Structures are given as structure tokens and as C-alpha cells.
Amino acid sequence: MNETKASFTAISTACKRAYHSLHDNPKIFDDYLACRLIPDDMRVRMEHHLTDKEVDEIEHAGSYSNQTIPTGSLVKATIVLSRSRYTEDKIEEAAKQGVKQYVILGAGLDTFAFRQPILMKQLEVFEIDHPVTQEFKLHRLAELGWKHPKLHFVPIDFTKENLVVGLTRSSAYDRNAKSIFSWLGVTAYLTREEIFATLTSITKIAPVGSAVVFDYMDSNAFIPGKSSPEMQKKLEFLRKIGEPMRTGFNPSTLAEDLANLGFRLKENLSPPEIERRYFQGRTDGYHAQRYEYIAYATVE
Numbered sequence: 001m002n003e004t005k006a007s008f009t010a011i012s013t014a015c016k017r018a019y020h021s022l023h024d025n026p027k028i029f030d031d032y033l034a035c036r037l038i039p040d041d042m043r044v045r046m047e048h049h050l051t052d053k054e055v056d057e058i059e060h061a062g063s064y065s066n067q068t069i070p071t072g073s074l075v076k077a078t079i080v081l082s083r084s085r086y087t088e089d090k091i092e093e094a095a096k097q098g099v100k101q102y103v104i105l106g107a108g109l110d111t112f113a114f115r116q117p118i119l120m121k122q123l124e125v126f127e128i129d130h131p132v133t134q135e136f137k138l139h140r141l142a143e144l145g146w147k148h149p150k151l152h153f154v155p156i157d158f159t160k161e162n163l164v165v166g167l168t169r170s171s172a173y174d175r176n177a178k179s180i181f182s183w184l185g186v187t188a189y190l191t192r193e194e195i196f197a198t199l200t201s202i203t204k205i206a207p208v209g210s211a212v213v214f215d216y217m218d219s220n221a222f223i224p225g226k227s228s229p230e231m232q233k234k235l236e237f238l239r240k241i242g243e244p245m246r247t248g249f250n251p252s253t254l255a256e257d258l259a260n261l262g263f264r265l266k267e268n269l270s271p272p273e274i275e276r277r278y279f280q281g282r283t284d285g286y287h288a289q290r291y292e293y294i295a296y297a298t299v300e
């Protein structure tokens with residue numbers, strides 16, 4: 001990603017959650033705090049009912065004004081909602097089983113710690129993110145006066161620092177405590193080696209029974225001829241803004257890939273399954289996204 005600018009995609013995914021929370025019903029995932037965290041100009045526009053095209057224009061504004069944004073349903077990029085909903089359901093289950101640590105990898109503008117007071121009684125939460133994006137978020141949190149004694153921030157660039165080394169810098173992290181990790185909207189931006197290195201780190205820094213939820217792209221999304229024209233446009237746009245998507249996985253061999261790293265793949269939700277769980281019967285245009293999967297795996 002761009003080394004000098006907070007992640008654009010972290011801000012745009014928060015915009016999608018904010019928009020959904022403000023305007024859609026029933027809610028798939030109600031991130032009612034997302035709106036407060038996004039930059040003021042975006043918040044003002046989110047509070048008005050915007051069409052997809054208008055949202056494209058917002059995302060076209062400000063520091064991104066010289067980029068071209070593909071038209072289309074940016075605001076209805078529903079993997080953002082389904083993956084967060086799925087993850088927080090898993091965290092609730094994990095907390096019931098006594099898990100005490102939640103590590104959010106590539107947290108972006110995640111608001112879990114401020115939105116989930118009951119779960120926060122039990123959990124220590126660690127937000128890991130690229131240093132530049134985390135700095136942007138810390139600045140915004142300071143402006144809002146939001147802090148939480150059980151929320152810890154650990155800047156790590158996954159391309160430069162190993163998660164074991166990075167997380168060990170936090171004195172609050174207990175490597176012997178069963179933990180749950182989420183890694184949402186990040187794997188596609190890393191190389192296969194970087195993804196495997198971070199997953200391997202989880203097995204080294206969290207005991208057996210710990211778990212990870214992550215979403216990933218079907219590798220077909222990157223293969224010309226197998227990828228849709230919309231996906232090609234999205235990939236091109238992300239390349240232009242300096243946050244290129246690089247890596248996907250073959251859903252049918254993911255279990256084997258993860259087993260080699262020390263995980264057991266427990267769930268591997270395909271777009272039809274995501275559609276059935278979260279979008280079935282909706283009439284507002286929200287649907288599961290082609291090529292986007294959600295995986296849940298445990299440390300063996």
C-alpha cells in the first residue's frame with residue numbers, strides 16, 4: 001500500500017458500513033459508530049441519502065481527486081457487511097467459550113471496542129495495522145476523545161515485520177491465552193508468502209484452539225478470461241490508487257494450504273452460502289459478491 005497515506009480502502013469500507021447503518025433496514029451489520037470515525041466531509045455526505053453514483057463521487061473527492069473511480073455499486077460492496085457480521089458472531093461464540101483476547105489484523109476504522117461494551121468486559125482487544133493507517137485512526141480517535149483501557153494499538157507492516165515480533169511488543173498480549181484473530185479485507189493486498197507468514201505467526205503466538213476469521217478472493221478473480229469485466233475494473237482502480245490487490249486462493253485447496261500451516265479449516269463460505277445467510281430475500285440490491293469468500297480456521 002501507499003507508504004505515506006492512510007489506506008483509502010480502510011476509509012471506504014468504513015463508509016460502506018456507515019451508509020448501511022444510516023440508511024438500510026433490516027441491518028446485516030450495524031456499525032453505528034463508523035460514521036463518526038470517517039473524515040468529516042465524508043460523514044456529512046453519508047448522512048444524506050446518497051446514490052451509488054454520488055458515493056462514487058465522494059470517493060473521487062478530496063485527496064483522491066485525481067483518480068478515476070469505476071462506477072458501480074461501491075456502496076453495496078457487501079462483503080464488507082457480511083464478513084464483519086460473521087466475525088462478530090464468531091467472537092461472541094468464542095467469548096462464551098472463555099476466549100479473552102481478540103486481535104484485529106488490518107483493523108482500519110474498526111469500531112468493535114467502542115460498540116461492544118458487554119464483550120469488552122471479557123476481552124482485551126489488539127488492533128494491528130499499517131503504521132500510517134493506524135496513525136490516522138489514532139489521530140481521529142483523539143479528536144473524538146474516544147479511548148478504551150482494554151484496546152491496544154500495535155503498528156505492524158505485514159510486508160516488513162513478523163506478527164510474532166510485532167505483537168510481542170505489546171506487554172498486554174498474553175501468548176498463552178486462547179485468542180481469536182480477524183483479518184478482514186487484507187489478504188488480497190498481500191503476496192501469498194506474506195499471507196502464509198502471518199498465518200504461521202498466529203500458530204506461534206496463540207495456543208491450540210485459537211481461531212482466525214479472514215476473507216479472501218477466489219484466485220479466478222485475477223485470471224484474465226475467468227475474471228469479470230467489473231472485477232478487472234476494480235483491480236485496475238486499486239492499482240491506480242496504490243493499493244493493488246495481488247493474491248487469491250483456490251477455495252477447493254484452501255483446507256490443504258491451511259493444514260500445511262497448522263490450521264484446520266472449519267468453515268469456507270462461498271458467495272452462494274454468503275448470499276443464503278445474509279442477503280436472501282432482500283430487495284434493496286444487496287447481494288453476496290462474486291469471488292469473495294469467508295474462512296474460519298482453528299489452530300491445531
Ligand SMILES: C[S@@+](CC[C@H](N)C(=O)[O-])C[C@H]1O[C@@H](n2cnc3c(N)ncnc32)[C@H](O)[C@@H]1O
Pocket residue numbers: 001007009010013014105106107108109110128129130131133134156157158159183184185186189
Ligand atoms: C480494505 S482495508 C480493511 C480494513 C478493515 N479490516 C475493514 O474491514 O474495514 C485494508 C486494511 O489493511 C491494512 N493493510 C494493507 N496492507 C497492509 C500491510 N502491508 N501491513 C499492515 N496492514 C496493511 C490497511 O492499512 C487497511 O487498514
